Amino acid sequence: MGSARLYLAVAARGFRRYASYRAATAAGVFTNTVFGLILVYTYLALWDERPDLGGYDQAQAVTYVWLGQCLFAALALQGGGVEFELMERIRTGEIAVDLYRPADLQLWWLASDLGRAAFQLLGRGVVPFLVGGVFFPTALPSRFDAWAWFAVALALAALVSFGIRYLVALSVFWLLDGTGVNQAMMICGVFFSGMVLPLNAFPGGFGDVARALPWAAQLQVPADVLMGETGVAGACAFQAMWAVVLLAAGRLVQSAATRRVVVQGG
Amino acid sequence: MLEGLRAYRMIAGMWVRAGMTYRVSFVVTLFGNLVMTGMDFAGILLMFSQVDSLAGWSLPEVAFLYGASVTSFGLAHLAAGSMPHLGRRIRDGSFDVLLVRPVPVLAQVGGDQFSLRRLGRFVQGGAVLGWSLVAADIDWTVAKVLLVPLMVVSGAAIFVAVFVAGAAFQIYAQDAAEVQNAFTYGGTTMLQYPPSVFGKDLVRGVTFVLPLAFVNWVPAAHVLGRPYPLALPGWTAFASPLVAAGCCALAGLAWRTGLRSYRSVGS
Numbered sequence: 001m002g003s004a005r006l007y008l009a010v011a012a013r014g015f016r017r018y019a020s021y022r023a024a025t026a027a028g029v030f031t032n033t034v035f036g037l038i039l040v041y042t043y044l045a046l047w048d049e050r051p052d053l054g055g056y057d058q059a060q061a062v063t064y065v066w067l068g069q070c071l072f073a074a075l076a077l078q079g080g081g082v083e084f085e086l087m088e089r090i091r092t093g094e095i096a097v098d099l100y101r102p103a104d105l106q107l108w109w110l111a112s113d114l115g116r117a118a119f120q121l122l123g124r125g126v127v128p129f130l131v132g133g134v135f136f137p138t139a140l141p142s143r144f145d146a147w148a149w150f151a152v153a154l155a156l157a158a159l160v161s162f163g164i165r166y167l168v169a170l171s172v173f174w175l176l177d178g179t180g181v182n183q184a185m186m187i188c189g190v191f192f193s194g195m196v197l198p199l200n201a202f203p204g205g206f207g208d209v210a211r212a213l214p215w216a217a218q219l220q221v222p223a224d225v226l227m228g229e230t231g232v233a234g235a236c237a238f239q240a241m242w243a244v245v246l247l248a249a250g251r252l253v254q255s256a257a258t259r260r261v262v263v264q265g266g
Numbered sequence: 267m268l269e270g271l272r273a274y275r276m277i278a279g280m281w282v283r284a285g286m287t288y289r290v291s292f293v294v295t296l297f298g299n300l301v302m303t304g305m306d307f308a309g310i311l312l313m314f315s316q317v318d319s320l321a322g323w324s325l326p327e328v329a330f331l332y333g334a335s336v337t338s339f340g341l342a343h344l345a346a347g348s349m350p351h352l353g354r355r356i357r358d359g360s361f362d363v364l365l366v367r368p369v370p371v372l373a374q375v376g377g378d379q380f381s382l383r384r385l386g387r388f389v390q391g392g393a394v395l396g397w398s399l400v401a402a403d404i405d406w407t408v409a410k411v412l413l414v415p416l417m418v419v420s421g422a423a424i425f426v427a428v429f430v431a432g433a434a435f436q437i438y439a440q441d442a443a444e445v446q447n448a449f450t451y452g453g454t455t456m457l458q459y460p461p462s463v464f465g466k467d468l469v470r471g472v473t474f475v476l477p478l479a480f481v482n483w484v485p486a487a488h489v490l491g492r493p494y495p496l497a498l499p500g501w502t503a504f505a506s507p508l509v510a511a512g513c514c515a516l517a518g519l520a521w522r523t524g525l526r527s528y529r530s531v532g533s
Contacts, residue, residue, distance in 0.1 A: 023441035034448035037468070038456045042313075042320075045463040049317040179291065183298035187305060196309035203315045 006103060007111040014082070014115025018123070025123045028073060032128040036069040040136055054200030059139040060227050064198050066132030067223050070125035071154075074117045075161040075218050077193045078186045082113045083165040087178040090169070099258060106166065106250055113162045121154075139227055146225075149232040153222040156239035160217040163246025164189075170250065173257040193218045200224075214242040270370035277369075277377030285381055292383065299386025303340075306458060307332055307394055323460040326402035327490055333395025334414075334482035335457035338421025339450070340388030345422075346429035348379045350450075353436040353443035359531050372521060375433060402490060410489050413503065417489075420506035421481035427513035428453065428476070434517070434524035453478045461495040469495050480509040 018025075043065055047058045056064065071077065086109055089095045098105055132138060141147065168185045172178045190196060192215035199210045199220045210216065217239040224230040285292055310332060314325045323331075352375055355361040364374045395418075404410065432446030439445065453472070461469050461483045473479040473496055480502075487494040488503030 021441055023439065024444060027439070027442035027444035031444050031448040031452070034452045035455070038452060038459075038464075041464045041468070042459050045321040045459070046313055046317065049320065053316055177291065180294050180298065183295065183302060187298070187302050191305050191308065196305060197312050201316060202312060 003103070007107055010103075010108055010111040011115035011118070014112040015119045016115075018116050018119040028120075028124045029127045032069040032072060032124065033131050036066055036128050036132055039065045039068075040132070054198050054202075055229060056198065056200065056227075057139070059137045060229070061198070062132065062136045063138040063140060063227060064194075064223050066129050066136075066138065067226070068195055068219055069132070070129040071121070071157070071219055071222070072195065073124045074121035075157055075193075076113075076117075076165060076189075077161075077195055077218060078189045079165060079168075079182055081116055081162070081165055082109055083169040084178075084182075086166075086169040087172045087182075090172045091176060091178070105258075106247070106254055109166065110159075110162050110247075113165075114158060117158045117161070141226065141228060146228060149236070150222060150226040152236055153225040153232075153239060156236060156243055157218045157222050159243040160214055160239060160246060163243055163250055164214060166250045167246065167253060170253045170257055189215060192216065194220045194223075198223070200229075214246060217242045270373040273369040274373040274377045277374060278380035281377065281380040282382055285383070295383045296386050299383055300390050303336065303387040304390045306336075306455065307390075310458065321460050321462040323462070323492075324402070326398050327486075327492070328458070328460065329394050329398035330402055330490060331460065331482055331486055332458040333391050333393075333398050334417055334421065334486060335454050336391025337388055337395055337418050338391075338481050339425050339454035340384070340391050341418070341422035342425030342429060343387060343450075344382075344384045346376050346426050347381075347384050348377070349375055349429045349433040350436075350443055350446060351379065352433045353440050356437060356440050356528075357531065361528070362530050365528075371525060372430070372433075404489060405491060409504075413485055413489060416504075417482060417485040417506055420510040423510035424478065424481050424506075424513050425450065425453070427510070427517035428478075430514075430517040431520050434520040437524040437528050449476065453481075457482050466496075473498075477509050477513065480506040 040062055043061045044058060047053055047056070047061045051057065053061070068077075073080075076083075086095075089098060098108065101108070133140065165185070168181050169178070171181050175181065192199075192210055192213050194210075194216070199207065199216055201207075202210050211220065221230070221235050221239055225232055225235050307329075310325075310328060313320065314328075318324070320328060352361070355364070355375075364371050367374065399414070428446070428449050432443075432450065435446060436443050453476075456464070456472065457478060461479065469479070473484075479495055483495050484498060485503050485506055486492070487498075488500070494500070494502065
């Protein structure tokens with residue numbers, strides 16, 4: 001039980017750390033709102049031409065946009081969670097200190113990232129979502145259980161999101177410089193999580209592939225769960241499957257990395 | 267002014283040489299930039315795989331808007347893309363170092379961390395623009411041929427003004443540096459779509475308050491033979507250089523005001 005308290009404390013520190021940058025948070029809220037506004041208008045035009053594109057009606061497309069802006073920072077869809085710090089610590093060799101701690105490396109960073117995600121959901125995500133809900137017609141459920149399942153889907157999405165970014169960060173043990181992988185992660189993250197266009201609206205076989213990738217578990221699945229576009233059990237099982245696979249892979253890579261680790265530094 | 271440009275060239279040149287030390291990394295990240303900025307266009311292509319037109323505009327016409335917006339922004343980003351990092355320098359106090367050097371501060375801030383990697387965006391936008399000029403059904407005249415490069419250069423100047431104004435804003439705002447992303451990245455994203463997509467008030471805002479419409483929307487109306495946004499008169503298609511000059515003057519003023527009121531964090 002002692003270790004659970006430790007990770008809870010790490011998560012709480014992650015939350016408070018991000019909460020201390022108030023001006024940056026306000027700036028992020030503003031920027032997400034502006035991007036939401038731009039995207040909403042393009043989606044409205046698109047759904048005007050094809051009223052049932054991807055199985056969504058216009059109100060659902062609008063909801064999807066604001067949900068994307070709401071989750072963009074919390075799920076670090078284009079990167080930018082704690083993994084940048086982890087990469088930097090691997091690069092400089094400070095990771096040796098982390099390995100020396102009587103705590104599990106993966107759980108430590110997971111706890112820290114979940115704390116960050118929780119703050120960014122509340123601090124950065126809620127306001128753009130409310131703005132969208134007030135000024136545009138949205139398709140939000142009134143039933144309590146839809147919101148409860150949405151919360152479950154969000155928690156699983158946070159695990160998947162961390163799983164991807166943790167793997168990317170660990171690659172720095174071998175690559176030493178994270179610029180390239182960060183870029184690749186950003187490209188895949190934005191495109192395959194459905195920030196550009198809902199994955200439901202991707203055509204043909206390409207769409208099928210995109211909807212099976214782990215990034216789909218981050219935005220598309222929670223959105224569909226919230227709007228009742230998918231069976232909740234299957235959706236959450238899909239997310240849980242990716243979460244388990246990614247976290248297990250992270251654990252494997254971690255043990256390989258720490259066994260061969262040559263700490264950088266002078 | 268000339269002294270500033272010379273200093274800018276020297277600082278930028280130094281960073282280019284520094285960047286070229288890691289050749290593979292340079293090539294990889296240049297390619298990465300090309301792909302990354304191309305994602306927006308992939309999104310547009312995906313949209314057009316489902317529809318034939320967006321708010322009455324065909325794919326080549328939207329590609330023209332996209333290409334013009336991205337090449338202009340790409341040039342501006344190449345020249346002034348380091349300015350968003352000013353907030354960090356102000357926060358950690360290293361901005362003070364720039365102030366004591368006998369070189370114009372704006373040149374130092376602009377040239378700081380200059381990187382040819384950013385050419386990726388410009389190249390990618392240019393490729394789309396080039397394709398659209400061939401694919402779109404344009405009734406070419408001499409005026410139109412001249413207007414295209416004029417539009418790109420003026421658009422770049424307008425975006426540079428936005429970057430400089432954003433840098434001035436950071437002297438006050440520091441942590442809130444991300445606000446300017448809404449106007450720079452948000453601006454170039456918005457301009458990729460036809461004006462008829464957006465609400466009237468939004469179009470009014472980016473025409474009369476922050477005149478981003480002159481980057482491509484207004485000149486494009488002339489080139490593509492489409493109705494002008496907000497029913498502006500025909501001569502406005504050629505007004506972009508004037509608008510750009512005005513924006514740069516205002517941004518310069520904002521920068522000076524910001525610089526004069528700067529107070530060091532003292533660390």
